[in-house]
Amino acid sequence: MSLDLETLRYGGADTGRLRELFTELGFSRFLKAVRAPEPTARAATYRVLTTREELEAFARSARAAGRLALDVLATSREPMSAHVCGVALACEPGQAVYVPLGHRYLGAPAQLSMSDIDAVMGPLLADPELPKVGHDVKFCEVILLRHRIGLVGVSFDTMLASYLLDPEGKNQLHELAERELGAKMQTLDEVAPKRRGQAQRALDEIELGEASSYGAAFADVALSLTDRLRPRLRVEKLEDLLVQIELPLSAVLAEMELTGVLVDPQALAQLGAQMTTELAALEQKAREIVGHDINLASPKQLEAVLFDELKLRSQRKTKTGRSTDADVLEALSEEHPFPGVVLEHRAIAKLKGTYVDALPRLVNPGTGRIHTRWGQAVAATGRLSSQDPNLQNIPIRTELGRMIRRAFVAPPGSVIVSADYSQIELRVLAHLSKDPVLVDAFRAGQDVHVRTAMEIFGVDQAGVTAEMRRRSKTINFGVIYGMGESALAKRLDISRAEAARFIDACSRICAAATACAALRRSASRRTPPSRGRRRIS
Numbered sequence: 001m002s003l004d005l006e007t008l009r010y011g012g013a014d015t016g017r018l019r020e021l022f023t024e025l026g027f028s029r030f031l032k033a034v035r036a037p038e039p040t041a042r043a044a045t046y047r048v049l050t051t052r053e054e055l056e057a058f059a060r061s062a063r064a065a066g067r068l069a070l071d072v073l074a075t076s077r078e079p080m081s082a083h084v085c086g087v088a089l090a091c092e093p094g095q096a097v098y099v100p101l102g103h104r105y106l107g108a109p110a111q112l113s114m115s116d117i118d119a120v121m122g123p124l125l126a127d128p129e130l131p132k133v134g135h136d137v138k139f140c141e142v143i144l145l146r147h148r149i150g151l152v153g154v155s156f157d158t159m160l161a162s163y164l165l166d167p168e169g170k171n172q173l174h175e176l177a178e179r180e181l182g183a184k185m186q187t188l189d190e191v192a193p194k195r196r197g198q199a200q201r202a203l204d205e206i207e208l209g210e211a212s213s214y215g216a217a218f219a220d221v222a223l224s225l226t227d228r229l230r231p232r233l234r235v236e237k238l239e240d241l242l243v244q245i246e247l248p249l250s251a252v253l254a255e256m257e258l259t260g261v262l263v264d265p266q267a268l269a270q271l272g273a274q275m276t277t278e279l280a281a282l283e284q285k286a287r288e289i290v291g292h293d294i295n296l297a298s299p300k301q302l303e304a305v306l307f308d309e310l311k312l313r314s315q316r317k318t319k320t321g322r323s324t325d326a327d328v329l330e331a332l333s334e335e336h337p338f339p340g341v342v343l344e345h346r347a348i349a350k351l352k353g354t355y356v357d358a359l360p361r362l363v364n365p366g367t368g369r370i371h372t373r374w375g376q377a378v379a380a381t382g383r384l385s386s387q388d389p390n391l392q393n394i395p396i397r398t399e400l401g402r403m404i405r406r407a408f409v410a411p412p413g414s415v416i417v418s419a420d421y422s423q424i425e426l427r428v429l430a431h432l433s434k435d436p437v438l439v440d441a442f443r444a445g446q447d448v449h450v451r452t453a454m455e456i457f458g459v460d461q462a463g464v465t466a467e468m469r470r471r472s473k474t475i476n477f478g479v480i481y482g483m484g485e486s487a488l489a490k491r492l493d494i495s496r497a498e499a500a501r502f503i504d505a506c507s508r509i510c511a512a513a514t515a516c517a518a519l520r521r522s523a524s525r526r527t528p529p530s531r532g533r534r535r536i537s
Helices: 015-025 028-033 052-067 114-125 137-145 159-163 173-181 207-237 239-259 265-290 299-309 326-332 338-355 401-408 424-433 436-441 448-457 466-480 485-492 496-509 511-523
Strands: 047-048 066-076 084-093 095-100 131-135 156-158 372-374 383-385
Touching: 047 207, 052 084, 052 095, 052 114, 066 114, 066 137, 066 207, 084 114, 084 207, 095 207, 095 299, 095 496, 131 137, 131 207, 131 265, 137 156, 156 159, 156 239, 159 173, 159 207, 159 239, 173 207, 207 239, 265 338, 265 372, 265 401, 299 338, 326 338, 338 401, 338 436, 401 485, 424 436, 424 466, 448 496, 466 485, 466 496, 485 496
Parallel strands: 047 095, 066 131, 131 156
Antiparallel strands: 066 084, 084 095, 372 383
């Protein structure tokens, strides 16, 4: 075997391949250590359109090009309240226009309006045969719907595409531009630098000369990213998921955000007063227990009372001292009544601050409704998220949580309809495992959780209480997802021996389903759902 020694000389790492590998594997810390090529300013031609004639000429170009990229630029990411500054449009890579609509600085020139956008671009935006692309199209659609402008024919969303390809990666437009195109986009901080002692200028306060390239780039980059990401979606067999599920869902979510939800401010005010009374009673109870005033919201004061005065055993330490988090207080509440008072006070105070006090402030003065924002590209599992406010996290098992939910009301003459899949995970498992007990139960229209409760607790159907069914449900899902006896014991507040007995009983009742679930958990770290969504477990 002959070797040329020169070919064996180490010439340094292939940073390009390293970055590709680390990006694919999600090794963010390693990725930061590998020097990336400096992103370059994008070579592009951007124009500002301030007359109806210029906009009409662009509309003809877009019609001829057969596609349209768009973005709506506003003063915030809250589409129901943000002031619209302008619209970015592109139909060819490297060329884009910015249509200013609401720049309000001293000496600002005459600008077009949303009615001009509707009159000139409206027919294109409403044409299902003309493909539209963008980044976070839902945001644009809500703003357009606010102005009674329809958006039909959306064929690609670079934010959703990036999310499907890498559910745990970053999918902001400027990050994608740098990572996928090697191009640097201007940030608002660069266009409107922060100055000491002065508030940063909002986008609508920036002169058109500065704002044009910043704004137009949004449509230009989205168009180029579409050409870059669409082939990758096809290779990964994710294009159908985008087209058939995510894009139609995005349109539905836009309508939901626009519609909002009605709340009863009087009910919230009454609930707030009730909570204030309950918090005061708990604070008085705490004073009686410890013999002096204490701020139950102060971790330092709690630490001193729990571990120095009451001499309870410290469970865990943090950088700032002995922990007083919920898990610690739960454990300590078995030894002394004071931690239980603190837990109850925290739960009520959190509900009051997060919902009862906050919800009235979030009511849009123009609609009288709350318009939460639905996050479609946040949770790696594909679940929706909700923010400002988070409407998915209101407790339902406590009476106070149920009272908060009752404050969400329908307008006169309407009702709120609540719908949910019935035991959907168990139905899927029955389909996959062909477990005869599960299959027979579903075919007979039985409640599987009730049936499991009958077997575990040794009662007939009439003897199954709501609490038995709740425990049975926890056990069923615990067995499916591999929950051990320790976790189940903690979840149900029972002994490990009793938890082990419940798990064994459930495993015997649905042996085929239990075996199927265990096999799928152990077979592979990569779990490919039927629609192709990528999920590494």
